[in-house]
Each structure stands twice: as structure tokens, then as C-alpha cells.
Amino acid sequence: MAGHASKQIDSSTLWGGKISPFSTSYGKLMMWFFLVSDALTFGGLLVAYGFTRHDAQDAWPIGEETFNSLPFLGHGYPLIYVALMTFILIVSSVTMVLAVEAGHRMDKRGVIKWMIATIIGGFFFVGSQAWEWSHFIHGSEFGKVELADGSQAIVKGHFGEIENFTVLEAGDHHKKGEVITEDLMHEFQHAVELGHIKDGIITLHDGSKAKVNKKADEHMQLIIKSNGSKHKVGDVIKEQEACDLYYQAINSGEAHRVIYGANLEQNEYGPQQYGQFFFFITGFHGFHVFSGVIINIIILMGVIAGTYHKRGHYEMVEKTGLYWHFVDLVWVFVFTFFYLV
Amino acid sequence: MERDDIIEYSLDAHHSEEAGKAIRRKIWMVTALLTAITIIEVALGAFIKQGSGAWPFVKWSFIIMTILKAGYIVMVFMHLGDERKGLRYVILVPYFLFMLYLIFIALMEALAIGKIWDTYMV
Numbered sequence: 227m228a229g230h231a232s233k234q235i236d237s238s239t240l241w242g243g244k245i246s247p248f249s250t251s252y253g254k255l256m257m258w259f260f261l262v263s264d265a266l267t268f269g270g271l272l273v274a275y276g277f278t279r280h281d282a283q284d285a286w287p288i289g290e291e292t293f294n295s296l297p298f299l300g301h302g303y304p305l306i307y308v309a310l311m312t313f314i315l316i317v318s319s320v321t322m323v324l325a326v327e328a329g330h331r332m333d334k335r336g337v338i339k340w341m342i343a344t345i346i347g348g349f350f351f352v353g354s355q356a357w358e359w360s361h362f363i364h365g366s367e368f369g370k371v372e373l374a375d376g377s378q379a380i381v382k383g384h385f386g387e388i389e390n391f392t393v394l395e396a397g398d399h400h401k402k403g404e405v406i407t408e409d410l411m412h413e414f415q416h417a418v419e420l421g422h423i424k425d426g427i428i429t430l431h432d433g434s435k436a437k438v439n440k441k442a443d444e445h446m447q448l449i450i451k452s453n454g455s456k457h458k459v460g461d462v463i464k465e466q467e468a469c470d471l472y473y474q475a476i477n478s479g480e481a482h483r484v485i486y487g488a489n490l491e492q493n494e495y496g497p498q499q500y501g502q503f504f505f506f507i508t509g510f511h512g513f514h515v516f517s518g519v520i521i522n523i524i525i526l527m528g529v530i531a532g533t534y535h536k537r538g539h540y541e542m543v544e545k546t547g548l549y550w551h552f553v554d555l556v557w558v559f560v561f562t563f564f565y566l567v
Numbered sequence: 568m569e570r571d572d573i574i575e576y577s578l579d580a581h582h583s584e585e586a587g588k589a590i591r592r593k594i595w596m597v598t599a600l601l602t603a604i605t606i607i608e609v610a611l612g613a614f615i616k617q618g619s620g621a622w623p624f625v626k627w628s629f630i631i632m633t634i635l636k637a638g639y640i641v642m643v644f645m646h647l648g649d650e651r652k653g654l655r656y657v658i659l660v661p662y663f664l665f666m667l668y669l670i671f672i673a674l675m676e677a678l679a680i681g682k683i684w685d686t687y688m689v
Contacts, residue, residue, distance in 0.1 A: 248654035258658055269666050273673045280677035283684055288617050309609040313602060320598045323644045327590050330582045539580045551644045555637055562633040566612050567626055
């Protein structure tokens with residue numbers, strides 16, 4: 227028969243119809259078919275991303291400008307964190323294939339050891355993605371600014387620390403002369419978004435007015451991402467001029483001149499669709515990783531209970547391994563097309 | 568009691584200790600290779616800016632390196648290289664044909680739409 231011309235097949239390998247297409251078991255072949263369909267889904271998402279990017283009018287965000295932070299260390303590390311995530315996922319793929327290899331030798335302890343390593347790697351990746359999302363949603367200290375000529379720019383540089391607010395006019399909560407030292411950054415960004423800062427005077431949420439005491443920003447750069455009447459996409463404005471233009475917008479008293487972070491409607495990194503694709507593609511992938519971890523845990527419990535050992539083979543580990551490698555495979559493409567290119 | 572309702576045993580599902588050693592060596596080699604490629608990608612991304620003269624070259628080398636990484640994951644980690652030729656082609660050929668078509672048609676369309684925006688909507 228066509229499916230098994232050259233090999234003698236164990237009678238228990240044969241499917242219900244007493245042949246074995248491609249000499250594989252039913253479960254493995256169905257896993258492959260599922261993975262092909264899932265790959266089409268991710269392929270469709272990435273092509274849609276490419277479509278939007280190619281017809282976009284405004285400048286598309288650049289990976290190393292957008293993702294340049296490390297936990298505990300701050301800014302200035304372009305793509306290092308995403309590369310670390312990629313590495314974690316590759317390593318967990320390696321430990322998975324080692325678990326499969328141990329299964330082929332009927333080495334139960336080896337399978338348990340490598341599967342636990344895989345699960346830990348999976349949790350690390352999911353945690354990293356949570357951090358990445360949180361960072362993406364909260365955004366940078368400067369945000370994206372709309373300049374006086376209507377152009378939009380992202381801002382790079384070192385944000386001078388806000389030292390305190392000195393209350394000049396009492397509100398419901400704060401008294402005149404009081405020096406506020408808590409929750410400054412949050413209060414400041416909130417006021418900027420609402421246009422509650424005018425000429426260096428901030429109107430706080432309780433209605434009091436205060437003077438903002440802030441250290442000077444350093445090495446400021448405005449990178450134009452959307453055309454205005456004066457500045458065009460790709461222009462870079464530096465140092466004092468950048469500072470002047472930025473604070474002109476901050477002190478204008480107009481709402482929505484500065485956008486911080488990202489949500490589904492707007493983001494500080496680029497066009498609206500950029501944020502939506504970020505959330506959907508990395509979210510859909512992260513959901514795959516999460517379900518992969520759960521499936522791995524369930525299979526691990528089966529391994530520990532000895533279910534597969536009694537069955538005489540560890541094919542279940544192999545099948546869940548296929549899914550896990552697929553998750554790694556997808557990330558390789560997301561990493562390239564979302565972060566690198 | 569022998570169960571005849573579970574029919575799920577793949578060929579070559581077992582190997583000896585010696586064969587296992589060789590397989591593990593191959594796995595670690597591929598690991599080193601994938602890690603090296605990722606490091607090269609990040610270094611290129613950090614040092615060569617988008618829009619610079621070398622960028623188109625870097626961009627295409629990213630895409631080639633990605634496909635190389637994907638190839639190693641599918642062929643070695645997912646053992647597709649050890650499966651029968653027929654299965655390999657059933658999985659890869661239709662997928663590649665469809666994706667190449669989709670990428671071509673979608674990006675062409677996107678560029679055309681971008682041009683229309685430039686021409687009429689500014």
C-alpha cells in the first residue's frame with residue numbers, strides 16, 4: 227500500500243482502515259494539520275501587518291527606537307530585551323526536544339527533568355511579555371508631541387526629574403505654600419494630556435494651582451514622524467530647539483498635544499494601527515505560549531503518573547512538543563517583522 | 568487487557584543510548600547556531616539604522632536569517648526532516664505557495680493604495 231512501501235509496520239500503528247498514511251500515527255498527523263492551519267492564521271496576521279505598514283502615510287515606528295528598555299536598568303538598550311525573550315523561547319524549545327529525545331529512550335526521569343525546564347522557560351517568556359506590554363501601555367516619560375506646525379514627533383533624551391510642586395493657589399485638598407512631593411510624574415503626565423499646564427503652572431486634580439520645579443532635560447531630540455507645515459517626516463531636531471518646541475506644546479494649555487503610552491485608540495509610537503497590531507499579534511502569540519505551558523503541565527502530570535511509560539512510548543510528549551516548537555517558530559517571525567525590520 | 572481502541576504508535580519512536588548521544592549533539596549544535604543568528608540580528612539592528620545605505624541589504628539578510636532559523640526549528644526540532652518525503656511536501660509546499668502568493672498580492676495592493684493616498688488625499 228502507498229503509505230508504507232518500504233517499512234514493516236507494527237500492527238498497532240495502523241489506523242482504523244489498516245493503513246498508515248506517511249507512516250505516522252493518526253495523532254501526529256492531525257497535530258501537523260492543526261499547526262499548518264494555525265500557521266496560516268499567523269501568516270495572515272503578519273501579512274495584514276505588512277499591508278498596513280506599506281500603505282501607511284505616517285512614518286512607521288522603528289523597533290530599536292520603540293523597544294529600548296530593560297527591567298531595572300531603564301533606557302538605552304535597543305532590542306536587547308526582545309532578543310533575550312527570543313533566546314528564552316529558543317532554549318525552552320531545546321529543552322522540549324531533549325524531553326522528546328529522552329522519551330525515545332524510555333528515560334522517564336529525563337523526560338520529567340526537561341519538561342519542567344521547558345515549563346519554567348515558558349513562564350519566563352509569558353512574564354517577559356507581560357512586562358513588555360505594561361511598558362508599552364505606560365509609555366515613555368516624554369511621550370509623543372504634536373508641535374506648533376501640526377507635525378508629530380517622538381522624543382528621545384534624558385528626562386529631568388520633577389522635584390516638587392509648590393502650591394500657589396489653594397484647591398480642595400492642597401493649601402497655599404504646600405510642597406507636594408508624591409506621585410509627581412503621574413500627576414504631571416495627566417495634566418499634560420488634559421492641557422492643564424500653562425506657562426509652567428500646573429492645575430492639579432483638586433483644582434489647586436502649583437509651580438512645577440523640575441530639573442533640566444538633557445540631550446533632547448525630536449524625531450518627526452508625521453508631516454506638518456514646517457517639519458517633515460525624518461527630520462531630527464536637537465538640543466535647545468527641541469527643548470523649546472517640546473515645552474511650547476506642554477505649556478500651551480491645550481489638551482491632547484502630548485500622548486503617553488498606548489491604548490487601542492492612540493499610541494505614542496506611530497499610527498493607530500501599530501498599537502492594534504502590537505496588541506493583537508503579540509497577544510495572540512502570548513496566548514499560544516500560555517496555552518502551551520498549560521498543555522505541557524498536563525502532559526507532565528501524565529509523565530509523572532507513568533501513563534505513557536505503561537503505554538510503551540512517549541508520543542504524547544512528542545505531540546505537545548510539536549505545538550511548543552511551533553510557538554517558538556511563530557515568535558521567530560514576529561521578532562523579525564515586528565521588531566527588527 | 569490489550570486495548571485495540573488506542574492506535575497511536577509512530578515508527579522509529581525509540582532509539583538506543585548511542586543514537587541518543589548523536590541526536591543530543593546535533594540538538595546542541597543547532598542551539599548554538601540559532602543563538603548565534605539571533606545575536607547577529609540584534610547587533611545588525613543596533614548598529615545599522617533604518618534608512619541608511621546598507622539598510623536594504625540588512626533587511627533582506629534579516630529575512631534570510633529568519634527563514635534559516637525557521638528551517639532548523641522545523642526540520643530538526645520538529646523532526647520534519649526525519650519524516651517521510653511525502654509528509655514533508657504535503658505540509659510545506661501548499662503553505663509556501665499560498666503564503667508567497669498572499670505576500671505578493673497584499674504588498675502590491677498596499678503600495679498601490681499608498682500611492683493613491685499620496686496622489687489624492689494630501
